[in-house]
Amino acid sequence: MEGVTAATAAGGRRERVSRLTRLGENEKLLAAALLAPGVIILALFIAYPFVMALWFSLTSIRVGDAGEFVGLANFAKALDDTIFQMAFKNTVFYTFWATIFKLALGMWLALILNRHFRFKRIIRASMLLPFIIPTVLSAFAWRWMFDPTFSVMNWVLFHAGIITDRLPFLSSGDWAMWCAVLVNTWRGMPFFAITLLAGLQTISPDLHEAAALDGANAWHRFWHVTWPLLLPVTLVVVVFSVIQTFSDFQLIYVLTGGGPANSTHLIATYAYQIGVGSGLLGEGAALSLFMFPVLFAVVWFQLRYLKRMEAA
Amino acid sequence: MLIERKWKKWVFFYLPMAAFIVFTLFPFYWMAVTAFRPDAELYRTWRQPNATPLWTLEPTLEHVKGLLQTTAFPVWLWNTMLIAIVSTIISLICGMFAGYALARLRFRGSQFLGTAIFITYLVPQTLLFIPLADIIRDLQLGNTPWALMLTYPTFLIPFCTWLLMGYFKTIPRELEECARIDGATRFGAMVRIIFPVAVPGILSAGIFAFTLSWNEFIYALVFMASAEQKTVPVGVVSELIRGDIFFWGQLMAGALLGSVPVALVYSFFVEYYVTGLTGSVKG
Numbered sequence A: 001m002e003g004v005t006a007a008t009a010a011g012g013r014r015e016r017v018s019r020l021t022r023l024g025e026n027e028k029l030l031a032a033a034l035l036a037p038g039v040i041i042l043a044l045f046i047a048y049p050f051v052m053a054l055w056f057s058l059t060s061i062r063v064g065d066a067g068e069f070v071g072l073a074n075f076a077k078a079l080d081d082t083i084f085q086m087a088f089k090n091t092v093f094y095t096f097w098a099t100i101f102k103l104a105l106g107m108w109l110a111l112i113l114n115r116h117f118r119f120k121r122i123i124r125a126s127m128l129l130p131f132i133i134p135t136v137l138s139a140f141a142w143r144w145m146f147d148p149t150f151s152v153m154n155w156v157l158f159h160a161g162i163i164t165d166r167l168p169f170l171s172s173g174d175w176a177m178w179c180a181v182l183v184n185t186w187r188g189m190p191f192f193a194i195t196l197l198a199g200l201q202t203i204s205p206d207l208h209e210a211a212a213l214d215g216a217n218a219w220h221r222f223w224h225v226t227w228p229l230l231l232p233v234t235l236v237v238v239v240f241s242v243i244q245t246f247s248d249f250q251l252i253y254v255l256t257g258g259g260p261a262n263s264t265h266l267i268a269t270y271a272y273q274i275g276v277g278s279g280l281l282g283e284g285a286a287l288s289l290f291m292f293p294v295l296f297a298v299v300w301f302q303l304r305y306l307k308r309m310e311a312a
Numbered sequence B: 001m002l003i004e005r006k007w008k009k010w011v012f013f014y015l016p017m018a019a020f021i022v023f024t025l026f027p028f029y030w031m032a033v034t035a036f037r038p039d040a041e042l043y044r045t046w047r048q049p050n051a052t053p054l055w056t057l058e059p060t061l062e063h064v065k066g067l068l069q070t071t072a073f074p075v076w077l078w079n080t081m082l083i084a085i086v087s088t089i090i091s092l093i094c095g096m097f098a099g100y101a102l103a104r105l106r107f108r109g110s111q112f113l114g115t116a117i118f119i120t121y122l123v124p125q126t127l128l129f130i131p132l133a134d135i136i137r138d139l140q141l142g143n144t145p146w147a148l149m150l151t152y153p154t155f156l157i158p159f160c161t162w163l164l165m166g167y168f169k170t171i172p173r174e175l176e177e178c179a180r181i182d183g184a185t186r187f188g189a190m191v192r193i194i195f196p197v198a199v200p201g202i203l204s205a206g207i208f209a210f211t212l213s214w215n216e217f218i219y220a221l222v223f224m225a226s227a228e229q230k231t232v233p234v235g236v237v238s239e240l241i242r243g244d245i246f247f248w249g250q251l252m253a254g255a256l257l258g259s260v261p262v263a264l265v266y267s268f269f270v271e272y273y274v275t276g277l278t279g280s281v282k283g
Helices: A002-025 A029-059 A073-080 A082-113 A121-126 A135-145 A152-159 A173-199 A205-213 A218-246 A251-253 A267-277 A283-290 A292-311 B008-034 B062-068 B073-104 B110-121 B129-138 B147-153 B153-167 B174-182 B184-196 B200-214 B218-223 B230-239 B246-270 B270-280
Strands: none
Touching: A029 A283, A029 B073, A029 B110, A029 B129, A029 B153, A029 B184, A073 A082, A073 A152, A073 A283, A082 A121, A082 A173, A082 A218, A082 A267, A082 B008, A121 A173, A121 B008, A121 B184, A135 A173, A135 A251, A135 B129, A135 B230, A135 B246, A152 B129, A173 A218, A173 A251, A173 B008, A173 B270, A205 A218, A218 A292, A251 A267, A251 B230, A267 A283, A267 B129, A267 B147, A267 B218, A292 B110, B008 B246, B062 B073, B062 B246, B073 B110, B073 B147, B073 B153, B073 B184, B073 B200, B073 B230, B110 B153, B129 B147, B129 B218, B147 B218, B153 B200, B153 B246, B153 B270, B174 B184, B184 B200, B184 B218, B200 B270, B230 B246, B246 B270
């Protein structure tokens, strides 16, 4: 008896295995099964919260109170809020200047690293460190370097005879925004440099030599040979950088916390202060949604550009 | 070869290179000096004549000891490591499967899905943290490591999928077809033939995902409430500043020790990391 049941069980198992195998041969079913885990996580933790953010932004929800539908009141309130206006301006300023500096310095660094020199590998590897080290931790080092009383930068500038009184690195709003641009540039420049370097390495040196034989100087060789060939990579890197800089949070949170007197908030840090700090979830969600049109435009540009590249 | 004069090489190569090195690495040097500097020397203002900010004469371990003994820093380090490893593994598995499906299988909507996954890659965490905190609470995951282990993959999966999809496309189809003729199932051929060949790509995606998880801040800040659940970045920000007082020695020791694991992983796999980084933007 026992032997018989064991045999049927084995037979059943074999049948189930073969049915699974057959299902596995069906491309559509296999594709669905393989895509399911990733798609479920992305749907649950990106698509669903995004829809919720839209809903939140239209209600007066706060911590411990479901609130009610208020239409566009949260958005209208944000547009009238002088701190938010400042935060929006700061975000544009921060993104614009930091991206310009990262591109210019990153390109320069990439051109330098593309040459042959001793210790190339270790220097190239160490250049990426600012990008690897958690932003919060390195931003603390910068905050300490900007410290009003103990600043090493003031010490260096003072002893070099450049200044006679200390510079108000983080204690004045204008200065603090430029400091944030500086730190963001420091952190993001290696990303530009290494990605552009990868692009540079695909450009044949023959092109440069041919241009040099035709009498082009270094600047012309860069402008007429390197830059056009590098443009596709450059655009993609800029898009990524703009998205990350525009939605940045950690750097300002650590460096200034939005101060002094709310003058250095970015959209994300102000949304955090309202949504989490004050518990006004609806208003906070509306504030962070102000990032969306800009991000959407950038992504749209990127997708169109990719399509054109594929078509070409 | 283009020939260059000596002074030109100095002006256009050595000097800028030196400036870049100082600019890039000085903050880390400063972190390290501060971490080992005694308090008496630390709080000397920049105008005092005996201030020696650029080096220290009496290095001390008091800040490191204080950090390891009086704060939960070792626990944060462990949390961060665990969360980074688990979310990297989850993302790699999802990314390998999805990447394979998008690269090799023909089905309706594959183009659309590929684009949709790419778009989620570009959605920043700061757009979603408020409703996501609500969802995490509803799922009863708040203040547990799972809150981060499940949400970090949202920014890792799209990247892993795209990187691996590109990698799978470079593997010749014949390799798989041979295995299938020998009787392997489609799934079996993927696991036993394609994945082993793709190990360099998987390693690149994994290293890059690990450093991204180690760096994440806003989700950890919002979802984790109690001190012993925090990750290194959040713990350093919220627990090492008491009231308005910054304990700079301990802060810098924390920043230094919190950077070491990720820097070590990076230094062992620089080439893979660079491949991941440059691949991440190829799209």
